[in-house]
Amino acid sequence: MTSGEAAETRVEREELRQQIERLLGAGRAREPIAPEAAACELVVEPESTDEIAELVRKCETDRLTLAPLGFARTLSQIRTSRVALGVSLARMRRIIAYEPDDMTVVTEAGVTLGELNRLCFEHRQRLPVDPREPDRTTVGAMVGASHAGPTRLSEGTVRDLLIGVAFVGHGGRLARAGGRVVKNVAGYDLMKVMTGSFGTLGIVVEAAFKVRPIPENYTLAVRRFGRDSEAFEAAVAIHDALAMVHLEVLSPGPSAALGYDYDWVVMAGFAGNRAELDYQRAKTIEALGSGTDILEGASAEASFASLRDMDFPADGLVAQIAVKPAELARCARECSGEYRVHAGSGVAQVWFEEIGEGTAEQTVTRWREMARRAGGNLRVLRAPETTRAEIEFFDRPSAGAFGLMKRLKQTFDPANIFNPGCFVGGL
Amino acid sequence: MLDELAAIVGDDGVVSRATELKVYECDGWTVEKSAPEVLVMPRNTKQVSAVLKALHRRAIAFVARGAGTGLSGGALPIDAPVMVCTSRMNRILAIDLANRRIEVQSGVVNLHVTNAVRSRGFFYAPDPSSQVACTIGGNIAENSGGPHTLKYGVTTNHVLGLELVLPDGEVVELGGAAEERCGYDLVGAVVGAEGTTGIVTRATLRLLREPESRRTILAAFPDVDFATRAVSAIIASGVIPGAIEMMDRLIIRAVEEAFHVGLPADAGAVLIVEFDGYAAGLDERASAAVEIARRYGAADSRLARNEAERALLWKARKRAFGAVGRLAPNYATQDGVVPRTHLPQILREISAVSERYGLAIGNVFHAGDGNIHPIILYDERHPEQVQSAIEAGRDILRACLAMGGSLTGEHGIGAEKMGEMPLLFSPDDLLAMAELRRVFDPGERANPNKIIPRPGACVEVAAPHRQVPV
Ligand SMILES: Cc1cc2nc3c(=O)[nH]c(=O)nc-3n(C[C@H](O)[C@H](O)[C@H](O)COP(=O)(O)OP(=O)(O)OC[C@H]3O[C@@H](n4cnc5c(N)ncnc54)[C@H](O)[C@@H]3O)c2cc1C
Numbered sequence: 008m009t010s011g012e013a014a015e016t017r018v019e020r021e022e023l024r025q026q027i028e029r030l031l032g033a034g035r036a037r038e039p040i041a042p043e044a045a046a047c048e049l050v051v052e053p054e055s056t057d058e059i060a061e062l063v064r065k066c067e068t069d070r071l072t073l074a075p076l077g078f079a080r081t082l083s084q085i086r087t088s089r090v091a092l093g094v095s096l097a098r099m100r101r102i103i104a105y106e107p108d109d110m111t112v113v114t115e116a117g118v119t120l121g122e123l124n125r126l127c128f129e130h131r132q133r134l135p136v137d138p139r140e141p142d143r144t145t146v147g148a149m150v151g152a153s154h155a156g157p158t159r160l161s162e163g164t165v166r167d168l169l170i171g172v173a174f175v176g177h178g179g180r181l182a183r184a185g186g187r188v189v190k191n192v193a194g195y196d197l198m199k200v201m202t203g204s205f206g207t208l209g210i211v212v213e214a215a216f217k218v219r220p221i222p223e224n225y226t227l228a229v230r231r232f233g234r235d236s237e238a239f240e241a242a243v244a245i246h247d248a249l250a251m252v253h254l255e256v257l258s259p260g261p262s263a264a265l266g267y268d269y270d271w272v273v274m275a276g277f278a279g280n281r282a283e284l285d286y287q288r289a290k291t292i293e294a295l296g297s298g299t300d301i302l303e304g305a306s307a308e309a310s311f312a313s314l315r316d317m318d319f320p321a322d323g324l325v326a327q328i329a330v331k332p333a334e335l336a337r338c339a340r341e342c343s344g345e346y347r348v349h350a351g352s353g354v355a356q357v358w359f360e361e362i363g364e365g366t367a368e369q370t371v372t373r374w375r376e377m378a379r380r381a382g383g384n385l386r387v388l389r390a391p392e393t394t395r396a397e398i399e400f401f402d403r404p405s406a407g408a409f410g411l412m413k414r415l416k417q418t419f420d421p422a423n424i425f426n427p428g429c430f431v432g433g434l
Numbered sequence: 435m436l437d438e439l440a441a442i443v444g445d446d447g448v449v450s451r452a453t454e455l456k457v458y459e460c461d462g463w464t465v466e467k468s469a470p471e472v473l474v475m476p477r478n479t480k481q482v483s484a485v486l487k488a489l490h491r492r493a494i495a496f497v498a499r500g501a502g503t504g505l506s507g508g509a510l511p512i513d514a515p516v517m518v519c520t521s522r523m524n525r526i527l528a529i530d531l532a533n534r535r536i537e538v539q540s541g542v543v544n545l546h547v548t549n550a551v552r553s554r555g556f557f558y559a560p561d562p563s564s565q566v567a568c569t570i571g572g573n574i575a576e577n578s579g580g581p582h583t584l585k586y587g588v589t590t591n592h593v594l595g596l597e598l599v600l601p602d603g604e605v606v607e608l609g610g611a612a613e614e615r616c617g618y619d620l621v622g623a624v625v626g627a628e629g630t631t632g633i634v635t636r637a638t639l640r641l642l643r644e645p646e647s648r649r650t651i652l653a654a655f656p657d658v659d660f661a662t663r664a665v666s667a668i669i670a671s672g673v674i675p676g677a678i679e680m681m682d683r684l685i686i687r688a689v690e691e692a693f694h695v696g697l698p699a700d701a702g703a704v705l706i707v708e709f710d711g712y713a714a715g716l717d718e719r720a721s722a723a724v725e726i727a728r729r730y731g732a733a734d735s736r737l738a739r740n741e742a743e744r745a746l747l748w749k750a751r752k753r754a755f756g757a758v759g760r761l762a763p764n765y766a767t768q769d770g771v772v773p774r775t776h777l778p779q780i781l782r783e784i785s786a787v788s789e790r791y792g793l794a795i796g797n798v799f800h801a802g803d804g805n806i807h808p809i810i811l812y813d814e815r816h817p818e819q820v821q822s823a824i825e826a827g828r829d830i831l832r833a834c835l836a837m838g839g840s841l842t843g844e845h846g847i848g849a850e851k852m853g854e855m856p857l858l859f860s861p862d863d864l865l866a867m868a869e870l871r872r873v874f875d876p877g878e879r880a881n882p883n884k885i886i887p888r889p890g891a892c893v894e895v896a897a898p899h900r901q902v903p904v
Contacts, residue, residue: 108666109773109804131672159613166622167591182866183859188771190588190803190843192577192626193851193858194885195867199590199622203615220672250643250711283715329614333532352613353533382533383612404616407606412617414873419866431617 020048023071023091027051030065031058039093042083043076047093050076054098056212060179062094063210067177067422074426075210077117077148082206084388086429087395094210096147103213104187107132111170111187113215116147132218135162137315147211153203156315157253157276160351162219169198171215176208176419189217200415206426207434208419222252222278226288227307230295231262231270238271239336242350244294245275249287251351252276255314256336260345260360265313274314276307317347322391324367325358326374330383338381342374353383367394375402401431435492439474442484447522449473458517461504462564463850464814465766465824468510470497470517477522478539479597479605479635486633487603489516495879496601498629500541500569504576505767506848508628512883518633520571526550527636534641535594535611540571540634547639556641559586562844563752571634577626579844581677581751584802585710586642588844590625595638598624598631601880611638623870628846629881631874645710648676649720650744653727653735657702658682658797662777664730665801668707668723669774675723676710678802682781684761685754685798685809692757695750698734705732705801706747754798755809762794762811768827769845770834774804783833784808790829791822805843806834828854847885855887 027036031053039050053059066073072090074082079093096117103113107130114123120134121142127133138144138154148154150172155164162168171185174197184197201211232238238256246254255274257265262272273295277287292299302310319325330338332353339346339355348355362370367390378385384402403409409432416434420427427434440448449455450472459469476482489496497514501521511517520541528537531554536547544565547558561580562568568578574596579588586592595609609621624631655661658680665678681689681704686697697704705727709719724735738744750757758765772780781797784806788795799807808830812823831841831854841851841858855864864886871886872878 106773106775108670108775110669111773153614163587163591164613166619167587176866180862180866183863184867186840186858187838188773188804188840188843190579190583190771190800190805191840192588192844192846193841194847194855194863195870196577196590196622196626197866197870199619199625200870202619202622204618208618220674223672279712280715280718282718283712286712286714327614329612331530331533331535331611354613382610384610384614384616386614386616402616405607407600407604408608408620409617411606411608411620411873415618415620415870418869418873434617 016048023049026065027092030061043079043093045083045089046076046079046086047074047090049091050093050095052095052098056173056175056181059094059175059210059212060181062092063175063177064179066092066424070422070424072424072427075116075147075151075206077145078143080143081148081152082426085400088428090426096145096212099212102126109189110218111189111215112218113171113187113213114146115213116145116150116211118146120144120146120149127218128221131221133221134168134216135219136165136168139316139318146214150202150211150214151204151206157255157349159349159354160254161250161252166199166202168216169202169214170217172198172201172211173213174201174209174211177421181212185215187215205430207416207430209425223280224284224303225252225276225278225307225311226284227302227310228275228277228288228291228295228299229267229272229302229310230299231267231272233270235271235340238273239350241295242273242275245291246351248290248294249277252278254350256339256348256350258345261317261347265317274310276311319356319358319389320360323358323360323389324362324370324387324391324394325356325389326371326385326387327354327356328374328378328383328385329354330378330381334381338377341377356388362391362394364391364393367391368397371398378402400429403432435488436472438488439472439485442488443474443476443481447475447477458499458502461502461507461509463505463507463510463766463848464764465820466507466510466849468512470511471515473517473519475519475522479599482518482599482633482635483603483605485518486599486601489879490602493877493879495882497881498571498575498633500572501543501567503564503568504572504848505769505845506842506850508576508846508848508881508884510849512849514882520569523635531556531641533611535638536641537636537638538570539636540569540574542570544568544570544573551641552644555644557644558639559583559592559642560589563755570637570639574625574634574637575627575629576844576846579800579803579805581679581800584678584800585674585676590622592640593621593625593637594640596621596624596634597636598634600632601875601877605635609638624874627871628848628884630871630884632880645676647713647716648708648710648744649716650738650747651707651720651723651727651735652697652738652747653705653707653724653732654698654701655703655705655730655732658781659778660731661703661705662781662801664705664727664732665777666775667726667730669802671722671726673719675802676708677706679706679751680704680797680799680801681751681754682797684794684796685758688757688761688796689750689754692760693746693750693753695746697750701733706751751798758796758809758811762813764812764814766810766812766823766827767845768806768808768810768830769842770806770831770839771843772804772806772834772837772839774802776837776839777801777804777806780806780833780837784830787826787829791826793819793822793826795826800843803843804839832857849884852885852887855885
């Protein structure tokens with residue numbers, strides 16, 4: 008608790024803590040730690056779906072807001088005011104079923120992606136979603152924020168892999184959809200609805216995924232370029248010729264941070280059996296040119312991990328643009344900051360290391376308009392704290408679509424308690 | 435009202451004579467029949483919107499229809515007097531190869547999408563066996579799959595943007611051309627909603643590069659047990675093939691009689707296994723699969739030697755349903771799913787069901803996904819056979835659920851499997867789903883009485899409002 012905090016808030020928080028402990032037992036509510044503190048007043052750690060249901064009912068009755076928490080990394084960035092309760096899933100981390108032969112896995116939402124993938128690794132399988140720092144990404148957060156990384160090019164994103172979901176919604180109601188089989192169209196696809204809903208429709212407690220074989224002989228081609236245009240042309244050439252595992256273009260800032268010179272760098276991953284590798288290696292070198300480094304085995308894996316885990320500036324302005332793939336190079340350049348481009352998918356993270364207070368909103372507007380002209384949209388991932396209030400983090404869809412979204416939110420969260428106010432259009 | 439509809443779509447766009455409407459009394463699920471009172475055939479979004487507005491004013495329910503190849507009674511009107519057919523909305527609107535996108539009206543036939551881009555080295559991945567006829571709108575409604583969805587995913591993985599006309603006539607744009615969406619994934623909610631969220635008029639689809647090469651293997655096994663074990667082993671070997679399809683003895687015989695593809699007549703089951711990708715490395719993959727098949731009891735495996743042989747194999751597979759038509763006057767296709775490792779058990783269960791009801795059942799299915807398609811043969815001239823066919827289908831679905839599976843992998847719940855939904859989902863699950871539907875359709879006028887059974891409603895097949903052919 009900071010000393011500057013109003014005494015009133017402190018009293019309220021203590022009162023709330025006592026209420027929660029009466030409901031769930033001693034030791035189940037605690038002070039938030041960084042970065043949770045930016046997102047909520049108090050953290051609760053339920054142990055079961057029933058307890059979450061009780062919390063939800065209490066919040067509805069007492070008009071308290073709540074939001075699910077993994078490591079609170081995303082929420083702490085996008086909330087401008089705190090919710091009353093951060094519902095941590097830290098005590099719900101059972102892997103419910105892993106069936107390597109069926110290639111499916113079912114877990115509670117508090118399991119981290121890292122944990123899950125270490126288990127799958129024993130069977131040469133993985134859940135091929137690769138947001139930053141898998142050991143600090145819970146399944147719940149991954150679904151809720153629809154986190155993705157470089158392998159989206161070959162494996163798709165959460166929405167392509169999530170085959171079942173359970174969540175606690177209004178009235179403390181537990182609802183399930185999908186199931187545990189890899190192909191299933193029985194009932195409405197609530198998996199899609201929950202993916203990327205940022206905890207605004209309920210709390211995801213369980214998720215089922217299909218898993219995939221780990222690609223054989225992952226190999227990484229790295230090539231530095233003195234000019235951005237050369238890097239992008241090379242990336243396009245590879246994308247046209249080959250089906251890559253992933254394909255990134257980095258601007259000089261991040262490429263230097265990864266230990267390459269202050270140049271543009273293309274990082275292209277591929278995999279396969281011997282004959283496929285030989286073929287792809289030759290084609291890749293043909294597209295990238297003779298200065299291409301080819302990394303294999305542990306060094307390829309390590310370089311991939313640093314590409315995946317690359318951090319964005321803590322105090323900068325960071326956004327993700329998603330546009331028509333052929334427009335991506337132009338857009339990334341026009342942003343005139345640093346970038347990590349997922350070539351072929353049309354998605355990139357763009358950022359300024361620093362941004363003046365007065366210019367953050369202007370910059371977001373400029374980027375956003377550019378993304379829209381390129382058939383896409385922009386979402387702000389991080390902004391300096393002082394500028395957050397003035398920034399719209401989520402791009403707005405068309406008026407008609409937004410009307411439906413409002414209705415969806417009202418229907419699934421009639422009391423407006425689930426992480427309200429920070430999602431698209433203030434939902 | 436007929437005049438008003440005719441003013442919107444033209445006189446030739448409205449059908450109201452009972453004799454002409456008979457064609458529309460069912461889809462591929464022929465067990466239940468009920469013709470609409472009026473059929474409307476709009477040409478564009480504006481007309482669809484005007485039609486739905488006219489219906490909205492009168493609180494009249496409607497059902498969309500594409501090609502009517504659905505297998506679960508999705509396009510069967512139940513208390514929906516008006517049918518809106520997309521057959522005249524069949525234009526490809528824009529091809530954008532630089533971005534690997536194509537934009538089509540919803541009445542475009544699935545195969546026409548691939549045909550429009552194949553010469554330039556692209557294809558649209560979802561390939562239902564009905565692809566020569568079924569429409570993109572129908573595929574979106576059912577979230578259809580096909581043999582190659584094992585590797586490439588089903589319809590929902592390939593739809594980026596939609597134009598949807600809501601039941602009150604409002605036109606909304608969902609998603610777009612980019613990979614990430616703004617706000618909730620409403621495209622994902624509409625795909626697979628079986629036409630209960632409104633009428634899809636336009637779609638932006640993802641195109642993929644044609645693989646450089648393919649190897650297609652036909653492996654013959656003594657029985658389905660051996661074949662299904664081989665399926666798991668092939669997939670466990672670490673590479674997901676483009677497709678793994680299975681046909682059992684009954685289907686082999688029917689297909690052979692119809693197409694003379696040279697399937698081994700004495701085999702108890704065959705697998706079609708296809709690998710695609712770079713030419714380099716494919717032979718190695720194919721021979722590894724052949725070796726696995728041999729280890730799991732395949733007496734004979736051969737490789738299609740050229741594109742013509744490959745095409746013939748796929749023709750045989752994709753037309754297997756039709757070929758079965760030669761064996762019995764009627765058939766009903768089921769679409770259960772089991773975890774792939776349970777395929778041997780479910781096939782044993784199916785043969786037990788076949789014996790129990792005295793009906794022949796053939797199996798031709800997407801083995802790689804664990805998505806079974808038992809084809810139950812019957813003769814509708816014998817009412818007791820109709821009833822047996824329905825009950826046999828239900829027994830099989832129940833067995834799927836008992837093995838941790840699902841009621842439907844790609845054909846949808848429709849009218850057919852509504853009664854089984856409570857076996858798979860709790861009342862709360864169904865309530866949440868109903869809430870989602872009402873976000874789009876508060877009056878429940880878009881394809882009413884589908885997917886979710888009304889609480890307390892009769893789940894018997896011969897519900898009063900429906901006519902079961904007897
Ligand atoms: C021989 C045969 C083989 C088949 N093989 C496969 C297969 O391999 N994989 C597979 O998944 N399916 C398969 N099917 C089933 C069927 O072809 C698919 O479900 C297909 O997607 C239906 O398309 P359709 O245009 O015929 O739709 P219809 O049967 O006309 O309608 C299906 C549903 O879609 C709704 N609908 C149609 N158009 C629209 C629209 N524009 N907007 C909103 N809702 C709409 C209807 O209301 C209905 O609920 C097969 C069917 C047959 C007969």
